[in-house]
Amino acid sequence: MIWVLILLVVFAISFFYLMFYDDRELSPVTVPGTKGKEKEQNRPSTTFKDVAGLDEVIEELQDIVDYMNNTQKYRAMGAKFPKGIIFYGPPGTGKTLLASAMAGETRAAFYPVSGSEFVEKYVGVGASRIRALFQKARKTAPSVIFIDEIDAVGSRRNVDNNSEKDQTLNQLLVEMDGFNSNDEAVIVIGATNRLDLLDEALLRPGRFDRHIFIGHPNLRAREEILRVHTKNKPLEPDVDLKELAMKTFGMTGAHLASIANEAAILAVRRGKKRIGCDEFNEAIERVIAGIEKKNAYVIEKEKLIVAYHEAGHALISNLLKVNTISKISIVPRGHALGYVLNLPNEDNFLETKTQLLNRMCVLLGGRAAEELIFKDVSSGAQNDLKEVTQIALTMITSYGMSDIGKRVYDGQNTRYSEEIDREVNKIIDMCYKETLAILEKNKNLLDKIVNKLLEANSLNGYEIDEIIKSSKSSRMVTA
Numbered sequence: 001m002i003w004v005l006i007l008l009v010v011f012a013i014s015f016f017y018l019m020f021y022d023d024r025e026l027s028p029v030t031v032p033g034t035k036g037k038e039k040e041q042n043r044p045s046t047t048f049k050d051v052a053g054l055d056e057v058i059e060e061l062q063d064i065v066d067y068m069n070n071t072q073k074y075r076a077m078g079a080k081f082p083k084g085i086i087f088y089g090p091p092g093t094g095k096t097l098l099a100s101a102m103a104g105e106t107r108a109a110f111y112p113v114s115g116s117e118f119v120e121k122y123v124g125v126g127a128s129r130i131r132a133l134f135q136k137a138r139k140t141a142p143s144v145i146f147i148d149e150i151d152a153v154g155s156r157r158n159v160d161n162n163s164e165k166d167q168t169l170n171q172l173l174v175e176m177d178g179f180n181s182n183d184e185a186v187i188v189i190g191a192t193n194r195l196d197l198l199d200e201a202l203l204r205p206g207r208f209d210r211h212i213f214i215g216h217p218n219l220r221a222r223e224e225i226l227r228v229h230t231k232n233k234p235l236e237p238d239v240d241l242k243e244l245a246m247k248t249f250g251m252t253g254a255h256l257a258s259i260a261n262e263a264a265i266l267a268v269r270r271g272k273k274r275i276g277c278d279e280f281n282e283a284i285e286r287v288i289a290g291i292e293k294k295n296a297y298v299i300e301k302e303k304l305i306v307a308y309h310e311a312g313h314a315l316i317s318n319l320l321k322v323n324t325i326s327k328i329s330i331v332p333r334g335h336a337l338g339y340v341l342n343l344p345n346e347d348n349f350l351e352t353k354t355q356l357l358n359r360m361c362v363l364l365g366g367r368a369a370e371e372l373i374f375k376d377v378s379s380g381a382q383n384d385l386k387e388v389t390q391i392a393l394t395m396i397t398s399y400g401m402s403d404i405g406k407r408v409y410d411g412q413n414t415r416y417s418e419e420i421d422r423e424v425n426k427i428i429d430m431c432y433k434e435t436l437a438i439l440e441k442n443k444n445l446l447d448k449i450v451n452k453l454l455e456a457n458s459l460n461g462y463e464i465d466e467i468i469k470s471s472k473s474s475r476m477v478t479a
């Protein structure tokens with residue numbers, strides 16, 4: 001009996017050893033990981049179901065997924081497939097997620113690397129790292145190689161072609177040409193915020209020849225993303241994801257994921273069984289403006305400037321009916337001394353010239369209020385002015401909405417840059433004058449909003465509306 005037991009134990013030990021050993025043999029692959037660690041090769045369980053609001057992009061990737069899953073079929077037909085895809089667009093919009101879902105959908109090995117590591121961490125060995133990476137990916141095909149921040153290695157080469165980065169890029173080009181996607185099901189996905197920086201050689205047919213834009217999610221997409229990220233979270237019945245989607249205009253999937261998580265943490269801290277609207281609202285504010293700086297020291301004068309600045313935004317927005325303001329606040333958060341939360345009525349795909357000009361007026365409302373009241377201006381309008389300039393520039397160069405022509409101006413062509421500059425100034429000056437005039441005529445309203453704001457530290461859209469409506473002289477004078 002004892003012998004049987006000993007035999008069993010020995011058997012079990014060798015079994016586990018073999019399992020472990022086998023595992024090591026099967027996945028000896030290590031690749032430079034995104035967090036600076038060597039990551040084991042993995043086959044992600046992420047699928048397209050985890051990616052919300054990108055239906056059209058997923059549709060566009062279906063043929064590649066089908067090819068990866070049925071390589072034989074396509075091979076027999078002599079069909080060629082793209083080797084490289086570029087996902088481009090703002091950060092946090094799901095490029096990495098989508099790439100790992102591609103691997104999940106095709107049961108492929110996933111090799112995530114970051115372009116910046118090749119130039120920062122693997123100095124002198126970038127090229128050989130690239131070679132090793134492709135070698136491993138081919139060996140374990142089907143594989144998906146994901147190069148985040150591909151612009152770090154893939155931006156335009158220098159003339160001498162000698163730098164570390166250029167050698168790494170050259171090796172990448174060699175590898176892209178070297179493998180035949182019909183022999184090995186290897187797909188290389190690069191991600192970047194700036195497609196325009198990439199070397200043309202990288203984008204040539206046979207290399208990264210498919211470019212897919214991944215932008216900010218619209219209203220419906222935001223709702224879907226919130227649904228994905230609250231799937232396994234208990235919610236109060238009155239939590240309305242559609243309403244949350246409306247409140248999170250301009251946010252990315254990464255923001256929304258973080259909001260869902262923050263809300264869950266808040267609910268736990270408050271000893272709740274379910275996540276309620278309060279938690280979501282607070283999470284939204286936290287994500288927007290960073291953690292509340294409760295003890296921040298803001299001198300009184302500064303507080304007054306901030307109050308007038310925010311009230312200026314709110315008043316113009318209300319009078320021009322641009323957005324339903326959901327909140328203004330003078331409690332400092334993150335880097336902001338005060339802030340406005342906007343709640344757009346809907347996502348517009350089209351904006352008229354009037355709407356764009358009105359939006360510029362709202363942005364200029366902060367600066368104009370400062371000038372009107374203090375006869376001096378602060379540095380607090382930096383972001384507002386940046387956004388205003390961008391809107392004006394787009395109107396002129398892309399939408400043909402200015403006096404210098406119903407045409408498009410190419411950003412590369414410097415022939416018209418002086419003219420465009422003058423026109424930008426003209427449009428902004430016009431909006432600013434109008435904004436200042438509206439505030440001047442409604443100064444009493446501005447003062448009232450500021451007084452209430454100083455009292456309460458923050459006002460919601462309803463309260464602002466009430467102040468404006470209840471004011472006897474509120475004849476809604478718009479210049």
Ligand SMILES: Nc1ncnc2c1ncn2[C@@H]1O[C@H](COP(=O)(O)OP(=O)(O)OP(=O)(O)O)[C@@H](O)[C@H]1O
Nearest residue numbers: 050051052091092093094095096097225253254257
């Ligand atoms: N469309 C989406 N659906 C569901 N979750 C999303 C979506 N987009 C982003 N997320 C969430 O945000 C996180 C971060 O997104 P991800 O890293 O994929 O963005 P990215 O575009 O690669 O950003 P970066 O350019 O900064 O690398 C994801 O892990 C996911 O939780």
Ligand SMILES: [Zn+2]
Nearest residue numbers: 366380381384
């Ligand atoms: Zn402002």
